[in-house]
Amino acid sequence: MRSLYIHFPFCETKCHYCDFYSIGREKTRPEDAGTFEKSLVAESKREAHRLSSQINTIFFGGGTPSMTDPDSMARAIEPLQLGNRVHAATEWTMEANPSSVDRDRIKEYKKLGVNRISMGVQSLNDERLVALGRVHGESQALSALDELFSAGFKNVSVDLLCGVPDQSDEELEAAMKRLLSFPITHLSCYLLTLVKGHAMYKKLPDEDTQLRHLLLIDRVMRENGFEHYEISNFCKPGFEAKHNLAYWKRQGYLGLGPSAHSYDDQAQMRWKNTSNLARYAEILEQGESPIEWNEALSAEQLEIERWMLALRLSEGVPESWLTSSNQRQKATIYHREGLIETHPNDPTRLRLTARGFALSESIMSGLIH
Ligand code: SF4
Structure with missing residues (x-):
């Protein structure tokens, strides 16, 4: 496998709309970071053999990997021997949130090999950010971007949400223009989706507004020299997210950490780890695999996926x-x-x-x- 995903399960707090597996600080016990590191070491040892000698993409996602101590991160992945597997063109992305971008730490991640940051900005309106349950405000998002560019990162992606209750077209366009005043190379813009029964569900804008937001984003990004290369993703020419392209082109990838998915493109098998840190740790402690389920893709599934991707x-x-x-x-x-x-x-x-x-x-x- 030439792509690697590692899931870091901790966040400052749980955002109101998030359905990724992550644990907010209020629910984290002091020993959890150490438990996670130890378990990831064990899983890395078990699974390193699946990785190719040349890796094209690495993605540290979550959760909020930028909350992790860089030394702990380095120890956890040591058995993967990434230093020997990465090459000059390897894209190594780490997700970050504005509230956890720390000047000293980002330099350490860079030393580790991270060369691309995907920053969860989501909105530049403080009211909207509070409603979404985000812990940062506009000014923290902008200064975090400043920090990343000052630290020398040249490949920075930003995540933004549209279709947020009370978000106007003008506000969305102003946020994009502010973000485009930084030399970002990539923008992912997702339509806010919530489950029925969610406290904000009834406040979601109607379909016409959602469509208008999506078309507005397409227009502004294209006017600024970005390519709309995937449903929700825009890039400067040559700066597509290579890791995500590997998913969309159905190439193999190894996923480590709780809730991570993997895909073996030779055997056409997919599998997923347990989405529970305590269980993940306990299973690995016993020397077993934390895989929760696996499936061999049928010819019909492969055909549908071929089209959809x-x-x-x-x-x-x-x-x-x-x-x-x-x-x-x-x-x-x-x-x-x-x-x-x-x-x-x-x-x-x-x-x-x-x-x-x-x-x-x-x-x-x-x-x-
Ligand atoms: S920071 Fe990201 S992963 Fe964490 S709770 Fe919020 S949306 Fe989910």
Whole structure:
């Protein structure tokens, strides 16, 4: 496997909308950081053999990896011998939150090999940040970005949310422009989704507003020289998130840490670790594997994923994939409605337009079936 993901499960506090596996500080016991380090060492030893001698991408996600002591991080991954496996073009990303960007620590992560930061800004409006349960404010987000660039990071991505209750178009555009005043190379912008019954669910904007937000983001980012290369992702030319591209192109990756997923592209097997730190630690302590489930992908699953993953990307799909008359009819309708287009650089391919990206779920199901 040429891609590695490590899940760091701790956060300052649990954001109101988050469904990743993470534990807020208020629920963390003093010994948990040490337990996690020890368990990750054990898992790294067990799994190192799956990694290729040359790794193309590493992603430290979570949770909030930037809360982890860099020495502890280095000890935890030592058995993976990453120093021998990374090469000049390896992309090594670490997720960070503005509240945990510390000048000295980020220099240490850089020494470890991290060369790309993905920062969870989400909004530059303090009211919105409080409503989302974020612990940082606008000024902390901006000074954290300053710190990253001062520390010499040249590949910085920012996460932003749209479709947030009470977020106006003007506010969203102003936030993007402020963020674009930094030399960021990448922006991920997700539509806020909440489960029914969530306290904020009824305040979510209607579908027209959500669509307007998504189209606004597409316009502003493109006007600023970014490519809309995936449904929710924009990059300066050449700065696609290589790690995520490995997922979308269904290449193999090894996931370590509680709740991490892995995919073996040779065996077409996928598996997931337990999403419980105590259980993860206990199992590894007993010398067992923390894998909670695994599955061999069926031919049908592989076919559906092939379509869904390809349609996510601006590369789109070869027109020759439309084999049934139903698919061709749907494609004609989507073309007419401006939801798909012929790829401007390759007339044999079809891809989603910005509007199509915003309505991708229904188009995917229309084209696949
Ligand atoms: S910081 Fe990120 S991972 Fe942690 S709770 Fe918030 S959204 Fe979830």
